[in-house]
Amino acid sequence: MSTTSSSTTIGSASTSQQSIDYLSYLNGLTPVPFNPNTVINALLQADQAPIQNLQTQITNIQTNESIYKSIAADVTALQSSAFNLTLQGSVQANTVSSTNPSAVTASAAPSVQAGTYTVAVGTLATATTAASTAPLSQAIDSRAATTPLNALNLSAVPTGGNFSVIVDGKVQSVFVDPTKALLDPSGALMQLQSAISAALNDGSATVNVGVSGNKVTIGISGAGASHTISFGAAGDTSNFLSVMNLSTVQGSTTNGALTLTSSGNVGVAQANAPLSSAVLATPLNASSGIFSINGVSIAWDASADSLNSVISRINNSAAGVNATYNSTTDQLTVTNKTTGQTAINLADVTGNFLAAMNLAPGTTTAQILGTNASVTVNGTTVSSTSNTITNAVPGLSISAAAKTTDGSPVTLTVGPDTTGITKQVQAFVDAANKLINDITTTQQKDATTGGYSQLLGDPTLLGLKDSVLTMITGRLTTSGPYQSLQDVGITTGSVGSLPGTTSNLTLDSSKLAAAIAANPGQVAALFNGTTQTNGFQGVAQQLNTFLQQESNPVTGPFALYQSSNDAQIKTLQSQIDSMNSMIDQQRQILTTQFTAMSNAMSLLASENMLFSMTNTTSSSSNSGQSG
Numbered sequence: 221m222s223t224t225s226s227s228t229t230i231g232s233a234s235t236s237q238q239s240i241d242y243l244s245y246l247n248g249l250t251p252v253p254f255n256p257n258t259v260i261n262a263l264l265q266a267d268q269a270p271i272q273n274l275q276t277q278i279t280n281i282q283t284n285e286s287i288y289k290s291i292a293a294d295v296t297a298l299q300s301s302a303f304n305l306t307l308q309g310s311v312q313a314n315t316v317s318s319t320n321p322s323a324v325t326a327s328a329a330p331s332v333q334a335g336t337y338t339v340a341v342g343t344l345a346t347a348t349t350a351a352s353t354a355p356l357s358q359a360i361d362s363r364a365a366t367t368p369l370n371a372l373n374l375s376a377v378p379t380g381g382n383f384s385v386i387v388d389g390k391v392q393s394v395f396v397d398p399t400k401a402l403l404d405p406s407g408a409l410m411q412l413q414s415a416i417s418a419a420l421n422d423g424s425a426t427v428n429v430g431v432s433g434n435k436v437t438i439g440i441s442g443a444g445a446s447h448t449i450s451f452g453a454a455g456d457t458s459n460f461l462s463v464m465n466l467s468t469v470q471g472s473t474t475n476g477a478l479t480l481t482s483s484g485n486v487g488v489a490q491a492n493a494p495l496s497s498a499v500l501a502t503p504l505n506a507s508s509g510i511f512s513i514n515g516v517s518i519a520w521d522a523s524a525d526s527l528n529s530v531i532s533r534i535n536n537s538a539a540g541v542n543a544t545y546n547s548t549t550d551q552l553t554v555t556n557k558t559t560g561q562t563a564i565n566l567a568d569v570t571g572n573f574l575a576a577m578n579l580a581p582g583t584t585t586a587q588i589l590g591t592n593a594s595v596t597v598n599g600t601t602v603s604s605t606s607n608t609i610t611n612a613v614p615g616l617s618i619s620a621a622a623k624t625t626d627g628s629p630v631t632l633t634v635g636p637d638t639t640g641i642t643k644q645v646q647a648f649v650d651a652a653n654k655l656i657n658d659i660t661t662t663q664q665k666d667a668t669t670g671g672y673s674q675l676l677g678d679p680t681l682l683g684l685k686d687s688v689l690t691m692i693t694g695r696l697t698t699s700g701p702y703q704s705l706q707d708v709g710i711t712t713g714s715v716g717s718l719p720g721t722t723s724n725l726t727l728d729s730s731k732l733a734a735a736i737a738a739n740p741g742q743v744a745a746l747f748n749g750t751t752q753t754n755g756f757q758g759v760a761q762q763l764n765t766f767l768q769q770e771s772n773p774v775t776g777p778f779a780l781y782q783s784s785n786d787a788q789i790k791t792l793q794s795q796i797d798s799m800n801s802m803i804d805q806q807r808q809i810l811t812t813q814f815t816a817m818s819n820a821m822s823l824l825a826s827e828n829m830l831f832s833m834t835n836t837t838s839s840s841s842n843s844g845q846s847g
Contacts, residue, residue: 256814263810264803271799274792281792284674285785287662291681292771292778294655298688299767301644301651305760310644311744315637316616323622324630329615332634334740337613340629341620342594345559345607350566350587352578355550356527358501359434360402360487369408370398373487373499374463375547381457385412386450387419396458402431408460409436416440420447425476435482436464443476465548484548489527491545495573496522502576509571511581513539513554514564520573527552530573552577560605561589593620596629636740638733645747648760649710649727652692656723659685680777684770689723691763696749696756702742705759708735 304310312330324339360372369378382393392415400407413429416438420427425443429436440447450470451461461467465482472478490498496507508521516539520530527545534543534554541564543554556564566581568574574581593604597612604611609618616634624630659682662675675681693712695704702708709731712723735743749758770776 256811256818260807260810260814264807267799267803267806271796271803274796274799278789278792280674281785281789285782287673287675288778288781291655291658291662291684294651294658295684295767295771295778298648298651298655299764299771301648302760302763302767304644305648305747306758306764308744308748311641311747311760312740313637313640314634315640317633318630319632320624320630323624324618324620324632326616326618326632326634328617328634330744332613332615334635335633337598337616337632337634338629339618339620339624339632340596341622341624342596342601343591344620344623345593345605346590347556347559348562348564348587348590349553349555350564350579351553352551353580353586354501354578355434355485356489356498356500356552356577357434357485357487357550358499359485361431361434364401364409364431365403366401368399369396369402372402373490375488376459376463378463379457379459381460383456383458383460384451384453385415385419386448386453387416388447390419391453392416392419394460396460412438416449422447431486433481434485434487436466436486438478438480440473440478441476443473443478446473447478448472449478449480485550488547488550489545491527491547493526494523495520495525495527495530498527500576502572502578504572504576506571509573510569511571511574512565512567512569513537513541515539517569520571552579554579556590558605559590559607560592562605563587563589595620636736638736641736642727642729642732645710645732646727646729649725652688653724655688656685656725660723680781684777685723687766688763691759691766692725696746696758697754700739700742702735702739702746705746708732708743708746 308330314328314330314332314334316326316328318325324341326337326339357373360367360374363372378396378398380396380398382395385392385394394408394411394415396408396411397406402409404410409429409431413427416429417425417427420440420443422443422445425447426441428439428441431437438449440449448471451466464486465484468483469480471480487499489500493499495504504522507523508519510517510519512518513534516537518530518533518537518539520533525533531543531545531552534541540557541554542557543552545552554564554566556562563584564587566574566579566586568581578586580586593607593609595602595604595609595612595618597609597616597618600612602609602612607620609620610616612618616632618632662673662678662681665672689712692705692710697703709728711726711728732743745754745756745758747758747760749756750761751757771778773779
């Protein structure tokens with residue numbers, strides 16, 4: 221807004237009136253345009269100082285709280301390590317070596333006396349097995365001459381192409397048409413017969429190829445010379461040989477004759493087809509039914525289930541067996557999951573599924589009963605249903621994997637697990653040092669700031685550190701060669717230094733190993749001893765109890781510290797919120813006042829402009845009259 225002037229003449233006197241632009245005036249006071257918010261913030265800055273102080277207090281509390289949480293984690297870690305050392309399995313652990321680990325291994329509880337044990341394995345435990353007493357499927361004999369090859373119940377779908385027969389070293393190729401029956405003049409077996417006859421080139425020899433007993437049979441008789449036959453060559457394009465179980469079949473004539481047969485049944489149950497289409501030799505007598513194995517019921521549905529789905533249902537049940545189907549032998553086998561001579565209880569409840577599987581339900585006819593293990597330990601023979609023998613020596617678990625040779629028993633040597641015990645003790649020492657060092661750090665000058673932590677002199681932390689050190693370094697008993705942990709290698713300071721020169725703990729593993737070898741029981745008592753048993757409480761027992769109390773989530777000092785800090789932070793934050801509310805109210809009042817002032821100044825400026833324009837017009841009029 222620009223400044224304007226006007227003048228009037230009254231009588232002989234002349235006066236001049238200057239209009240004032242206050243906003244321009246205020247803007248001229250600073251190098252930047254006037255901003256009311258800047259003034260308001262400046263006015264309220266003094267009110268912000270107490271809030272910043274409170275926020276600093278909250279930050280300090282949170283920092284201390286973070287340190288406490290870290291040390292609380294150290295306490296939990298040390299308590300866990302101490303608890304481990306209260307267990308016999310940690311400080312009195314045994315190790316077992318075997319002169320023949322491929323036949324016999326063992327583990328020994330702390331109660332097992334150190335020494336040697338001779339073990340001879342007479343028999344191993346085996347599991348009872350029930351297997352089909354006959355092939356499950358219908359034989360293909362009666363259908364080989366009329367049923368297309370690809371419609372037979374085979375182990376796989378036969379593919380068209382060629383396969384090879386090698387006669388006297390000469391490779392003959394035979395064509396397979398899956399749509400032809402095996403014994404059709406154009407069928408694969410008749411083509412094979414022709415190929416062999418032609419390759420023999422033996423006028424006196426007769427070749428007959430056919431199907432008998434669910435297997436392919438190849439016969440040569442009356443040969444005037446020696447001949448050899450085998451099957452398969454690189455480049456064969458049909459899977460005929462594997463489907464007919466001829467891939468590994470070979471032979472030579474003897475006295476002019478040779479008979480070859482498939483290595484397994486050719487016609488087999490269709491394990492993936494519905495049971496109603498599985499081509500079983502014994503048909504199912506119902507559309508659905510139930511059978512039981514070891515008292516567990518298994519349901520089946522002839523149209524919805526396949527042999528493989530029923531097998532899966534058996535294996536996933538609580539019957540305690542494993543069922544498998546072998547397409548080579550065309551048999552279903554059920555085996556107990558546990559070893560021993562216990563029979564498998566098989567029964568058809570409704571329907572005849574197990575009977576169709578040729579498992580002779582209700583009898584043990586189809587079963588080979590398992591055997592119990594027989595093991596002789598230090599001259600005493602025991603029997604066990606398992607190959608893990610636990611009834612020979614209390615606490616000694618022997619695992620038998622093979623029979624031993626007569627007169628050559630396995631020797632087991634039981635002794636303290638020095639390596640394992642040392643590892644547990646070192647973990648304990650490391651956990652204690654972590655706690656002690658973290659507390660010590662809170663009492664030292666910060667290398668960066670040069671200041672001390674607000675936890676300097678904190679009685680809870682210092683008391684915790686002193687208690688832990690006192691328990692670990694204190695004397696536990698006045699009898700025996702090992703009266704404190706220092707006697708078995710745990711001291712303050714490095715090995716060889718004077719006690720008390722440092723608060724860090726060190727472990728002399730050689731000294732600990734020597735003590736374990738000399739008296740493992742007393743070494744263990746230094747950690748897990750009880751007043752009732754040993755007349756004193758071991759260090760691990762003391763620490764475990766003490767640190768459980770310290771880390772109690774409700775009554776422990778760390779929990780109480782957390783609770784107290786949370787309450788302080790809540791109170792301080794409430795004060796901050798209240799102050800911020802008051803400042804917001806004051807800011808609103810000041811903003812309203814500055815807005816009103818600005819509006820008033822704008823109105824005044826407008827009036828000044830109107831007044832100036834009026835004066836200018838009046839002056840121009842007077843000048844014209846004077847002329």
